Amino acid sequence: MNAKYRRLFITIIIILTLGLATKLILMALEDNIVYFYTPNDLIEKFGDTKNIQNKIRIGGLVLESSIKKEGEKTIFMITDRKKEVKVVFKGPLPDLFREGQGIVAEGMFQNNNFIASEVLAKHDENYMPPEVADALKKNNVWKGASD
Amino acid sequence: MFDWLANPNRFNRITEKIQPCILFITIITLISGLYFGLFDSPKDYQQGDAVRIMYVHVPSAWLASFLYFSLAISCVFYLVWKHPLADLVSSSIAPIGALFSVLTLVTGSLWGKPMWGTWWVWDARLTSMLVLFFFYLGYILLSNAFERKIDGSKTASVLAIVGLINLPIVKFSVDWWHTLHQPASIIKIGGPSIDDKMLLPLILMIFALSFFSLYMIILNVKTKLIEKKCEALLLKSNLEEISKTG
Numbered sequence: 001m002n003a004k005y006r007r008l009f010i011t012i013i014i015i016l017t018l019g020l021a022t023k024l025i026l027m028a029l030e031d032n033i034v035y036f037y038t039p040n041d042l043i044e045k046f047g048d049t050k051n052i053q054n055k056i057r058i059g060g061l062v063l064e065s066s067i068k069k070e071g072e073k074t075i076f077m078i079t080d081r082k083k084e085v086k087v088v089f090k091g092p093l094p095d096l097f098r099e100g101q102g103i104v105a106e107g108m109f110q111n112n113n114f115i116a117s118e119v120l121a122k123h124d125e126n127y128m129p130p131e132v133a134d135a136l137k138k139n140n141v142w143k144g145a146s147d
Numbered sequence: 148m149f150d151w152l153a154n155p156n157r158f159n160r161i162t163e164k165i166q167p168c169i170l171f172i173t174i175i176t177l178i179s180g181l182y183f184g185l186f187d188s189p190k191d192y193q194q195g196d197a198v199r200i201m202y203v204h205v206p207s208a209w210l211a212s213f214l215y216f217s218l219a220i221s222c223v224f225y226l227v228w229k230h231p232l233a234d235l236v237s238s239s240i241a242p243i244g245a246l247f248s249v250l251t252l253v254t255g256s257l258w259g260k261p262m263w264g265t266w267w268v269w270d271a272r273l274t275s276m277l278v279l280f281f282f283y284l285g286y287i288l289l290s291n292a293f294e295r296k297i298d299g300s301k302t303a304s305v306l307a308i309v310g311l312i313n314l315p316i317v318k319f320s321v322d323w324w325h326t327l328h329q330p331a332s333i334i335k336i337g338g339p340s341i342d343d344k345m346l347l348p349l350i351l352m353i354f355a356l357s358f359f360s361l362y363m364i365i366l367n368v369k370t371k372l373i374e375k376k377c378e379a380l381l382l383k384s385n386l387e388e389i390s391k392t393g
Contacts, residue, residue, distance in 0.1 A: 007227045015311060022312045034324045035270035059325055094264030096193060104327055120263045125332040127198060127341040129189030 035059070036104045038080035049085075049109045058085055058114060059104040059122060067099065078105060078114075089116040096121035155232060155372050162365045169365070173358040180351030188348050197261055198345065204254040205333075206353040207247045208276070210360055212317055214244035215279060218286070219311045222304035232368075234300045235375075237307065238290055239367030243360050245283035251276060263327060271320035272328035279317055282310035 026033065036059035037045065046052050063077035063084060074093060077084045087105050097103060102124060107116035128136075184202035191198035218240040225233035255273070256266045267273065290303035321330040332341045339346060 004227060008223075011223055011227060011308065015308065018309060018312050022316075026316070030324070033271050035268065035326050037325070092264075094262070096262060118265075120265055120268070120327060122327055123194070123262050123329050125329045125335070125340050127191055127194075127201070127332060127345050129342055129344065130192040131189075132342055133192035 039078060039083035039085045040080050042085070043083055049112055049114075052109050055106065055108050055117075057104055057106045058087070059102070060085075062097065062099055062101050062103055064099045078103065085114050086112070087114045087116050087119075089119050091117075091119070093119055094121040096123070158232065159369065159372070162369065166362065166365060169358050169362045173355055173362055176351050176358065177355035180348050180355045184348035184352060188344050189342070191345075194262060197258055200254050200258040201345075202348050202352045204251060204258060205349060206356045207250040207254065209353060210356050211244055211248040211251050211276075211279060212314055213357075214240050214247065214360060215282065215307075215310065216314060218244060219307045222307040225300065226304050226308070234304070235368050235371045236364070237286075237304065238300075239364045239371060241283055241287050241290075242367075243363050245280065245287065247356070247360075248276065248280040248283060252280065268327050270326040270328055271324045272317070272326045275313060275317040275320050278313050279310070282307070282313060286310075 036057035038060050039058060042049065042052070042056075042058065058078055060078040060080045063079040066077040068075045072090050074089050076087055076089075078087055079085075087107075089105065089107075094103075097119065102122035104120045104122050105114065105116040106118045106120075107114055109115070180202065184199055188199075190196055218237050221233050221237040221240065224230055225237060252273075255276075259268075260266050286303045286307050289306055290299040293299035293302065320326060321328055333339045333346070333349070341349070
């Protein structure tokens with residue numbers, strides 16, 4: 001084997017080895033890489049919300065007609081259409097916050113209530129002009145958030 | 148075949164002819180892309196005018212990734228076949244790729260504040276994009292960090308190839324893990340989930356920035372070739388000087 005092909009061979013081996021090593025590291029660190037858990041993930045992983053002591057993030061949709069204002073506090077439910085979590089939040093909400101909107105809340109559990117310190121809107125991958133969105137709603141094929 | 152491509156004179160001759168065409172395509176697509184993007188495309192139903200940031204953000208992100216891939220492949224050619232032109236190409240790509248990764252991070256941040264409610268989060272997509280920028284920086288710094296240019300080129304090329312591992316992470320992070328960043332809209336199963344009127348400026352801008360990069364890379368390589376020639380001439384004249392006096 002001449003020097004050129006030996007170098008090529010070594011390069012390919014290095015890339016494959018590093019790739020495998022990276023994959024293993026990423027698998028081991030999966031819990032740290034996921035940015036949020038859905039309510040269903042939480043139950044599957046921790047069983048009960050009482051077992052969660054640390055700060056975590058929950059992501060999902062704002063459940064329809066679950067938003068309540070109590071003074072400065074906003075109380076609402078996050079759902080992944082399987083399980084729900086009750087969230088209490090004091091502070092400014094993002095502009096996109098409304099029923100059916102995907103959001104991520106960061107905070108801690110206190111007696112089954114999730115006390116959020118920050119609420120972020122999660123934008124989906126659909127881009128369309130308002131007229132198209134209206135038409136979809138009119139024809140009942142709308143899948144996104146309600147206004 | 149690589150010897151054929153890596154001949155500097157032939158490179159100069161070929162690029163001399165295609166450079167004006169590339170510049171022409173860049174200008175046409177950039178002007179039409181910006182016109183459609185900024186004036187003649189609809190607002191988004193929920194983002195409003197902020198959707199226009201996408202026409203710079205998405206092409207920049209694609210190019211930052213694609214240019215990194217080209218950089219790393221060129222580094223493989225340099226390490227395996229030892230073509231000096233391959234090293235010139237890699238070091239010509241690096242600053243442009245770094246520019247696009249900064250542009251991606253900055254425009255993304257500007258969009259994130261009004262839409263998500265935050266400038267920055269440490270989710271997988273944003274973090275891996277930042278890592279990509281650091282690989283560009285590392286490549287540039289390392290290739291200039293050695294007394295002998297060739298040592299720098301070799302070490303930096305190894306780093307660039309290692310960084311290749313990060314590319315699939317950047318691309319697929321939004322599918323593999325829950326991230327705040329939205330998943331892909333254009334290349335996805337079931338066709339793009341983006342309105343045609345918005346897709347047009349986006350594609351025009353992707354062409355514009357691609358041809359702009361190509362033009363800049365050719366320009367960089369040519370400059371570096373001239374630099375090398377100057378160095379060689381200088382060395383030659385110095386040697387002659389020495390042989391005369393000695």
